[in-house]
Amino acid sequence: MDVNILNIVVILIVFVFTYIGIIHNRVSKTTAAVFGGIAITIFMLLFKMEDPRTGILLNEEDLIHFRDLEVIALIFGFLMLVDVTSESGIFHYIAIKILKLSKGDPIKLVRYFGGLSVILSMLVGNISAMMIVGSLTLIACERLEFNPKPYIIIELSMTTVGGIMTLVASIPNIIVSQAFDIGFMEFFAVGAPWGIVTMVVNFMVFERIYKKDFKLKISAKELERRVNEFDEWATVKNKQHFYLSAIILSLAIIGFIFSEQIGLSLTIIAVTAGMVAVIANSRNIEDSMSKVDWGLISFFLGLFVIVAAMDAVGILELTANFLVDILPDNGLMASIIILWFVSVISAIVDNIVVAAAFAPILFTVANANAAYSPMVIAWATIFGASFGGGLTPIGAPSAVIGIALLKRKTGVKIGWGEFIKTQGVATLIRIIISMGYLALLVLIFPA
Numbered sequence: 001m002d003v004n005i006l007n008i009v010v011i012l013i014v015f016v017f018t019y020i021g022i023i024h025n026r027v028s029k030t031t032a033a034v035f036g037g038i039a040i041t042i043f044m045l046l047f048k049m050e051d052p053r054t055g056i057l058l059n060e061e062d063l064i065h066f067r068d069l070e071v072i073a074l075i076f077g078f079l080m081l082v083d084v085t086s087e088s089g090i091f092h093y094i095a096i097k098i099l100k101l102s103k104g105d106p107i108k109l110v111r112y113f114g115g116l117s118v119i120l121s122m123l124v125g126n127i128s129a130m131m132i133v134g135s136l137t138l139i140a141c142e143r144l145e146f147n148p149k150p151y152i153i154i155e156l157s158m159t160t161v162g163g164i165m166t167l168v169a170s171i172p173n174i175i176v177s178q179a180f181d182i183g184f185m186e187f188f189a190v191g192a193p194w195g196i197v198t199m200v201v202n203f204m205v206f207e208r209i210y211k212k213d214f215k216l217k218i219s220a221k222e223l224e225r226r227v228n229e230f231d232e233w234a235t236v237k238n239k240q241h242f243y244l245s246a247i248i249l250s251l252a253i254i255g256f257i258f259s260e261q262i263g264l265s266l267t268i269i270a271v272t273a274g275m276v277a278v279i280a281n282s283r284n285i286e287d288s289m290s291k292v293d294w295g296l297i298s299f300f301l302g303l304f305v306i307v308a309a310m311d312a313v314g315i316l317e318l319t320a321n322f323l324v325d326i327l328p329d330n331g332l333m334a335s336i337i338i339l340w341f342v343s344v345i346s347a348i349v350d351n352i353v354v355a356a357a358f359a360p361i362l363f364t365v366a367n368a369n370a371a372y373s374p375m376v377i378a379w380a381t382i383f384g385a386s387f388g389g390g391l392t393p394i395g396a397p398s399a400v401i402g403i404a405l406l407k408r409k410t411g412v413k414i415g416w417g418e419f420i421k422t423q424g425v426a427t428l429i430r431i432i433i434s435m436g437y438l439a440l441l442v443l444i445f446p447a
Helices: 005-023 029-046 066-087 090-102 106-124 126-144 148-162 171-180 184-209 220-228 239-257 266-280 285-291 294-312 315-326 331-348 351-368 374-388 397-410 416-444
Strands: none
Touching (some): 005 294, 005 315, 029 294, 066 090, 066 106, 066 126, 066 171, 066 239, 066 266, 066 285, 090 126, 090 220, 106 126, 126 148, 126 220, 148 184, 148 397, 148 416, 171 184, 171 351, 184 239, 184 374, 184 416, 239 266, 266 285, 294 315, 294 351, 315 351, 331 416, 351 374, 374 416
């Protein structure tokens, strides 16, 4: 492939500045990604860039791929579904029921809310799970006179655990699964067992770290009385909408599970479920559309345009060829190197960005060497993006949300040092033991 060095330099300059903007606190990620996409499009047209494989001039149509639009549509439909069902009060109802089951016991509360964080992450995504469980946790801790910091840290850690259990649990999962063509049940069969193992390990690590923070300040009887004052129906404005939302969400999950059998894509199911939820709950379509996080959608559009431009001028292929040359021929060793590489990058840059940039590269790498199993490479990427994002406070969106919630509601800050010594340590343990799971996957999915 005869590449144009000038084209590559121009695209890489825009790429680097865009990513600096994405990780810089003073610039909105959406603004950085959108302007990066616009700049790349303008430069591509001004420099009359050619596809090095065909010699044909590139245009705007080369920067928007159907698969990228399919990912965006899936995220859009899922956001719509979660937004409507959340407003019905169903998730807060479940959370308060679980709070009452704990009777205010601090160890039970951390285990139940940690488990709930995992389950909600599986079903509605780790960002929504953190917002739902985190908000109630802060209210409960204030009323029960508990230190909220350990609970928030454990919950945001558990969202990353739940984030590997289903395809829709996190955006990196969706991006990598689309690139490697992994179905919902295929994903669940591999991710769920490992999620359960890492959840148990997580509890063991955190209960040891925060042992002193779970001592009672008031009597167990008084705790139970205060817990029972919570009303699970308080956030339910309309019981009919509550039950309809529960039914629609359940049907959507069943649709995801059996998508291959019924012959519908996850995107069609998610968009349909989201629109049905809006109509069933008597909501105005325009009003519901206005509440969708269009900033996030725009972020993805800009990001996918940048990645497509890098592919169009040959950068992704060159990077993939470079990785093929330096990675060992041993499939397990290659997947372990990818696991650590993606983990470290995800700790520095948002793991969504990492998944979008490296999924197509690693797909090429996985298929370039007969010794590699594409499924194992895919899971090394998923583990790296999901777990690696938990190494630092800026790596995973759920961590950013949890820390922001704690600071906004209580004024309590979680610094980098404390985060790394707690959540960072737990994440490091997860990544280390995941190497053993990759070894098992090599046996299950041979090259």
